[in-house]
Amino acid sequence: MSREEVRKWLHENDPLRLAELYSQADTVRKNYVGDEIHLRGLVEISNHCLQNCAYCGLRRDNVVVERYRMSDSEILECAYAAVSRGYGTIVLQSGEDYGLEPDRISCLVSRIKEETPLAVTLSLGERFPEELASWREAGADRYLLKFETSDDELYERIHPALPNRVYSRKGLLRVIKDLGYEVGSGIMIGLPGQSYDALINDLFLFCEMGLDMIGAGPFLPHPETPLGQDATYARLPEGEQVPGTEEMAYKVIALTRILCPDANIPGTTALASLNREEGRKLALQRGANVVMPNLTPGTYRRCYEIYPEKLCFHEDAEWEHAQLMQMLADLGRPPGKGSGGRRGGSCTCAAKEMLL
Numbered sequence: 469m470s471r472e473e474v475r476k477w478l479h480e481n482d483p484l485r486l487a488e489l490y491s492q493a494d495t496v497r498k499n500y501v502g503d504e505i506h507l508r509g510l511v512e513i514s515n516h517c518l519q520n521c522a523y524c525g526l527r528r529d530n531v532v533v534e535r536y537r538m539s540d541s542e543i544l545e546c547a548y549a550a551v552s553r554g555y556g557t558i559v560l561q562s563g564e565d566y567g568l569e570p571d572r573i574s575c576l577v578s579r580i581k582e583e584t585p586l587a588v589t590l591s592l593g594e595r596f597p598e599e600l601a602s603w604r605e606a607g608a609d610r611y612l613l614k615f616e617t618s619d620d621e622l623y624e625r626i627h628p629a630l631p632n633r634v635y636s637r638k639g640l641l642r643v644i645k646d647l648g649y650e651v652g653s654g655i656m657i658g659l660p661g662q663s664y665d666a667l668i669n670d671l672f673l674f675c676e677m678g679l680d681m682i683g684a685g686p687f688l689p690h691p692e693t694p695l696g697q698d699a700t701y702a703r704l705p706e707g708e709q710v711p712g713t714e715e716m717a718y719k720v721i722a723l724t725r726i727l728c729p730d731a732n733i734p735g736t737t738a739l740a741s742l743n744r745e746e747g748r749k750l751a752l753q754r755g756a757n758v759v760m761p762n763l764t765p766g767t768y769r770r771c772y773e774i775y776p777e778k779l780c781f782h783e784d785a786e787w788e789h790a791q792l793m794q795m796l797a798d799l800g801r802p803p804g805k806g807s808g809g810r811r812g813g814s815c816t817c818a819a820k821e822m823l824l
């Protein structure tokens with residue numbers, strides 16, 4: 469698919485034409501990654517963060533949020549819960565928290581690998597290459613780090629730089645890949661100042677990076693942040709600004725599937741938060757093949773408020789699991805067996821030479 473075809477789809481509003489796009493994406497999904505839906509249990513192990521991203525409720529300047537770090541035994545309990553529910557992967561996620569000492573993470577990863585059949589995904593922010601290397605040696609399989617947008621100027625505007633950073637986020641993703649991790653990354657859709665050209669570049673960058681997992685969710689700023697308090701901040705004129713709508717999120721998921729046919733693509737929690745009833749289900753019918761049920765204990769999950777009204781604030785893991793199983797049954801698609809990894813997969817994007 470060419471850049472101009474992608475652009476046309478991003479501007480398409482005719483429901484019948486969009487149904488064609490979604491049907492094509494669903495066929496590609498079925499042909500390349502099959503019907504299985506991979507369940508990756510998410511544990512939000514700490515909400516401390518050194519960074520100050522202009523939209524995120526966990527940013528360091530937000531003094532309203534109650535901070536926590538889970539204990540090792542609490543995290544291991546979540547890992548056992550993932551096994552008992554048949555999930556193939558556990559995802560340990562946090563803000564950029566240097567209170568999570570590297571050796572502690574290594575020990576946790578080793579224990580999970582020794583005591584369970586789970587694949588371990590880490591999503592702990594921009595950490596030093598030595599730390600990333602030690603966690604890989606301890607057995608971590610994957611690392612998730614969103615590049616958010618391929619537009620460097622836009623990225624810098626909403627992510628104030630920290631001193632002593634040697635790597636850009638995209639540079640760090642290359643380091644992570646070189647360490648042998650399967651790499652997950654992604655973007656936000658509708659960032660203020662995000663143009664259609666920038667979004668098209670994002671889609672082609674997915675292909676170039678050969679990502680294992682690609683997440684794309686709508687931009688939902690937290691009210692206790694600069695972007696949450698100024699809805700007009702840096703927005704482009706109507707027609708140039710990418711809208712952070714549910715429909716745009718489905719278009720991006722479908723186009724990502726067509727461009728990167730064998731990637732793992734989640735129906736994101738942000739999308740499910742916009743449409744609690746149908747968001748995940750529609751994403752799974754329009755190219756997605758992964759869901760990340762939240763295993764974080766209820767006392768903590770309410771404090772992991774990256775954006776407001778996040779799905780699962782008020783639900784528990786048991787309830788969400790039952791809902792998911794019902795949804796899979798309704799869709800006639802089985803839960804994935806094993807870890808659902810893509811090691812050895814190659815990007816077959818026909819347009820991967822048309823890069824930035």
Ligand code: SF4
Nearest residue numbers: 517519521524527563
């Ligand atoms: S988006 Fe991530 S790095 Fe940025 S403030 Fe939130 S938790 Fe921290």
